[in-house]
Amino acid sequence: MGEMGDISRICQSCQAGGPTVRERGRGRRIGVLCGTCWDIYANRRALEEGATAPARADPGPDDVDPYEPPACRHCGALVGHYPTTYDRWVHLALGDLPARDVAPGHRWRLETVPGRHTRVPVGIVAVRVRGIEPLPGDLVRPAHRAVCLSWDAAREAEG
Ligand SMILES: [Zn+2]
Numbered sequence: 709m710g711e712m713g714d715i716s717r718i719c720q721s722c723q724a725g726g727p728t729v730r731e732r733g734r735g736r737r738i739g740v741l742c743g744t745c746w747d748i749y750a751n752r753r754a755l756e757e758g759a760t761a762p763a764r765a766d767p768g769p770d771d772v773d774p775y776e777p778p779a780c781r782h783c784g785a786l787v788g789h790y791p792t793t794y795d796r797w798v799h800l801a802l803g804d805l806p807a808r809d810v811a812p813g814h815r816w817r818l819e820t821v822p823g824r825h826t827r828v829p830v831g832i833v834a835v836r837v838r839g840i841e842p843l844p845g846d847l848v849r850p851a852h853r854a855v856c857l858s859w860d861a862a863r864e865a866e867g
């Protein structure tokens with residue numbers, strides 16, 4: 709019954725039905741969208757928020773290998789690599805900073821994702837801080853590019 713019920717859903721954006729229409733959002737419910745509308749939404753938001761890091765495959769529940777954080781290809785510093793609620797990925801600094809030291813567009817926070825059937829958190833998502841301005845001393849997690857020592861130089865070189 710569950711599978712059949714999904715087929716009758718329609719995309720909230722284009723109002724079409726189809727096999728790709730499903731509930732979207734990682735950790736947070738964003739909406740019921742078809743694959744095409746979801747990609748448009750997620751790509752636009754990724755560009756706006758700077759969540760343009762390559763995706764990392766989800767480790768399976770049996771994957772116990774310690775995860776090595778990737779390094780920034782511009783400055784070589786280790787970065788945190790996190791999924792967003794819209795399934796695009798972002799490189800964040802490994803530690804928090806007071807909000808006054810981070811430009812508004814680069815402030816993120818990490819939220820744990822509760823499991824569907826358990827209270828045990830199943831993952832972490834990165835959420836861009838928006839809306840209410842944090843107090844100057846509130847800790848936020850900067851996007852790596854905001855603290856990268858060579859981001860601007862690298863971007864100029866790339867044109
Ligand atoms: Zn659609």
Ligand SMILES: [Zn+2]
Nearest residue numbers: 780782783856
């Ligand atoms: Zn860097």
